[in-house]
Amino acid sequence: MTEFRAKSFDSLFDRKGDLVLENMFFEDCRFSNCALSLTKDASMRSVVRHIGLKNCSANGCGIGPAIFEDVDVSGLATNDLLIIWGALFGRVKLSGAIDKIKINHFAHFSDRAVAIQKPFDDQRIAYYNSIDWALDISEARFKEFDVRGIPARLIRRDPETQVVVTRDRALKSGWLEKLSPSNKLWPFMIKLFLSDGDLDMVLVAPLGAPKKKRDDLIRGLHELRAIGVAEPD
Amino acid sequence: MLRDDESMLLYDDGSDARAHRLGSLVSGDALSESDDSSSFEWNWETDPEFSKIGFESNFVVSKEFGFADAMLTPWGIGGVETLAHFASSGFGSMVGGALATGAGLSVEALDVVNRAFGWDEYNVSADRLVETIDFFRDAFTYEPRTEIGKLMSYGSEAYMSIGSAPFNSLKTGLGDFGYEWGGSFGPLLGAGLYALPDAALLYAGARLSSPASASGSIFDDSLVTANAESFLDTKVTLQGVVDRAVMDLQANPGLARDLMSPGSYQHLAEGTRLADASYGKAVERLTARYIQEDELLSGALQYQSRPFVSTPDFFGYEGYNLRLLEITTEKSIPSHVVRSYGSAAEYVLHPGLPKDLVFPQ
Numbered sequence: 001m002t003e004f005r006a007k008s009f010d011s012l013f014d015r016k017g018d019l020v021l022e023n024m025f026f027e028d029c030r031f032s033n034c035a036l037s038l039t040k041d042a043s044m045r046s047v048v049r050h051i052g053l054k055n056c057s058a059n060g061c062g063i064g065p066a067i068f069e070d071v072d073v074s075g076l077a078t079n080d081l082l083i084i085w086g087a088l089f090g091r092v093k094l095s096g097a098i099d100k101i102k103i104n105h106f107a108h109f110s111d112r113a114v115a116i117q118k119p120f121d122d123q124r125i126a127y128y129n130s131i132d133w134a135l136d137i138s139e140a141r142f143k144e145f146d147v148r149g150i151p152a153r154l155i156r157r158d159p160e161t162q163v164v165v166t167r168d169r170a171l172k173s174g175w176l177e178k179l180s181p182s183n184k185l186w187p188f189m190i191k192l193f194l195s196d197g198d199l200d201m202v203l204v205a206p207l208g209a210p211k212k213k214r215d216d217l218i219r220g221l222h223e224l225r226a227i228g229v230a231e232p233d
Numbered sequence: 234m235l236r237d238d239e240s241m242l243l244y245d246d247g248s249d250a251r252a253h254r255l256g257s258l259v260s261g262d263a264l265s266e267s268d269d270s271s272s273f274e275w276n277w278e279t280d281p282e283f284s285k286i287g288f289e290s291n292f293v294v295s296k297e298f299g300f301a302d303a304m305l306t307p308w309g310i311g312g313v314e315t316l317a318h319f320a321s322s323g324f325g326s327m328v329g330g331a332l333a334t335g336a337g338l339s340v341e342a343l344d345v346v347n348r349a350f351g352w353d354e355y356n357v358s359a360d361r362l363v364e365t366i367d368f369f370r371d372a373f374t375y376e377p378r379t380e381i382g383k384l385m386s387y388g389s390e391a392y393m394s395i396g397s398a399p400f401n402s403l404k405t406g407l408g409d410f411g412y413e414w415g416g417s418f419g420p421l422l423g424a425g426l427y428a429l430p431d432a433a434l435l436y437a438g439a440r441l442s443s444p445a446s447a448s449g450s451i452f453d454d455s456l457v458t459a460n461a462e463s464f465l466d467t468k469v470t471l472q473g474v475v476d477r478a479v480m481d482l483q484a485n486p487g488l489a490r491d492l493m494s495p496g497s498y499q500h501l502a503e504g505t506r507l508a509d510a511s512y513g514k515a516v517e518r519l520t521a522r523y524i525q526e527d528e529l530l531s532g533a534l535q536y537q538s539r540p541f542v543s544t545p546d547f548f549g550y551e552g553y554n555l556r557l558l559e560i561t562t563e564k565s566i567p568s569h570v571v572r573s574y575g576s577a578a579e580y581v582l583h584p585g586l587p588k589d590l591v592f593p594q
Contacts, residue, residue, distance in 0.1 A: 013531060033535050035525050060536045062525045080538040081494060081518070104491045109522040110481050144494045188499045191594055192490070 001050070004029050017044030019063070025052040032059045037066035037087070040108055042119035045088070055096075058082055063121055065107040067127075068092045076101075081144065085109060088122045089150060090131045095139035097208055105149025114211055128154055137162060141207040152200040161205040161231035163221050169229050178227045183220040190229070203230070314377035322573070325373025332369065371572060397585065465533045467549025467556050471520070471581045474530065475560055479521040479583050482512075486592045489515040492522075502592040509562075512586040517546055517560050534558075545578050 006028045017039030037046035046066045057077035065086035075096035076082075082100060086107030094101075106112065107120040128134060134154035137145065147155070152164040170190050179187060186203055193201045203224070205217045224230040407429055482488055490498045492515050500507040501515070521536040524547075535548045551557035557578040559569055562585040569575050 011531070011535075013528070015526070015528065033531075036530075060521070060538065062522065080536075081492075083492065083518075085491075100494070102491075102494065106491055109491065109519065110485075110488055112485070144496075146495055185496055185499065188502075188594070189495045192495070192498075195594065201491075203307055 001025055003027070008032065009034055014038065017041065017046050017066075019046040020049070021046070021048040021051060023051075026056050027054040029053070029056045031056065031061050031163055033061065034058075035062040035064070037064040038062065039064055040111060040116050041122055042107070043145050045123075045145055055174075063087060073098070083109075086124075086149075088124060088127045088132040089196065090127070091133060091136075093136040093139075095136075096141065098140045098142050098145070099208070100144040101142065101146075101150065102144070103147040124149060137204065142204060143208040144206050145204040147202060147204070148196070148198065155202050157202060157204075161207060161218055161221065163203050163225060163230040163233070165193065165203060165224070165230050166191055166200045167194070167198070169231070172228070175227050175229045179220075179223060182216060183223055185217065186220045186224055255412070311377065314375070318377055321373050321375040322370055325370035328369045328373060353577040354528050375574060447491075465529070465551065467533050467551055467559055468579050468581060470530065471524075471534055471547060471558050471560070472551065474520050474523050474534075475516060475581050475583050478516050478522060481519060482515060483587065483590065486590050488519065489592060492518040501586075502594040509586050511556075513561065513565075513583070520560065543573050545574055547581075 001023045001024075003025045004027070008030045010032045010036040012031075014036045015038045015065070017037050022187070030046075034046070037044075038044065040067070047069070048066055048071060049069045051068075051071045053071075053073045053076065055075040056073075057079070059079040061078075061082065063082070063084040065088075067088045069090040069092070071092045073094050074094070076094070076098045078099040078101070080221070081102055081197065084101065084103045086105060086122070087103070089103075105121070105124065107117055110115075111168075128151055131154065133156055134150050135147070136156035138156050138158045155162075155166075176187055189201075190201060203221060205221055206214055209217070221230065225232060331439060392426050489501055489512070493501075493511060497507075497511045499505075501511040517538065521538075524530040524536065533550050535550070537546060537548055538545045545557040546560045549558050549559040557574055558581055559578045560581050560583060561569055563582055564585070566580055569578065569580065572578075
């Protein structure tokens, strides 16, 4: 395994895809203005395998529809929301202080043509039917985290602060009226989830957020569970 | 390997060496040795570079020139102003940081923050924490009043925001070269070469703070490389990409959802008072994606968004020119101008959140 410590990687772009990065470990490294797997071709996904990152930072970086397998990220600082587009995750663990991450199921940020997106969707469904777990976020303290496109059963989580909402439960009537007025974000996210048509979703409290915001959101999750919208675990 | 403390010898080894270095860096022609080799005279008035930025007094430097004297020169005052600029900025950030953090912990601190901004609703989102820190940092920051102070402060800021790692590598490489190949003059040559990139940045600072550089370009046109004509006009280019992003969002407002956190999208979808800011962020991030996807554009434009650091949205690279580019609306320009880099930034405009745009939920 090749190890990199306290290195800076600037302006590295993988635009064609079909790149394989494997057996590397990065510690205290900084990635600036880099991009991985910026492809619109589902057959050209780059692969990131057997990679470890410890206390690294990603500034101004973008991640396209890559395949991440056996990746361990412990501590990650981001300058802005790190958006991951249409990637596949197999045994990827995020732990420690992780700043702001958003995982989208769309492969491209603006091109939503069926001819582009469908091959990625087909691969995603097939891939997630073939693995035992995709993502482990149970020990991560995010500032923000939002994920779409990964079945909840494949996400290892902390049941106290990371809850599952299924479509069946969310479609039951009457729960919205039972919520306290301060519980605003979660019902909004459930509303979006219902309009998306997904079967389930994971709501993640941002443990790395300021205390008041964090505590309010954790209380909100517990409330969802208490009134039966979130899975009891 | 040239150590930092070796390069510092140039500064500490007598005030004449320092003045000589600074003078020769900025305008070698203006520095003339007198008959007495132990002293020389530097005439600020006849120096075209410094007369342009308004210096009036003559400045005589000799070997007897002491620290206290140096402090009373424009450079000394500028240095003190620069220290005050960074120290006050740091203090303001600490105050803002403490209040921003406190806002997440106590109602009292949240109240202070809310009153400072005129906010009347509970919200301690990350964006607001950043705004809090920016606000207090800007409020506390001492802005230099002398031209040299501005030169040193803003030049240093530009230097730091460019990213110090490549420059440090360059400095070290040059220093090593001079040290190893300079023979008996190795230490002196090494120190001189090590300081050269800083000299260029000081010069850049002078250009940045002079009225002649209102375009926001750090380096003067005369320093642009021979093939500069072949480079993009980064402001015009960025404007084109921003226009495209605006059109995309107009055609498909749902794109915004995938570009921001659910909390920020909620502001947009529900039309809260933070909707305009969220829309601006969507425009900015979509623009950044288009640029990242394109080889030519990503070579010329670099997204800089950094919470807790006051920085323009994009750097535009045109040969050796660096342009500071900020995406905003016309009505928001005044609030951007007061930022530390505001007077050097150029503004790329978008029309703001359209009233009739509906974001799906």
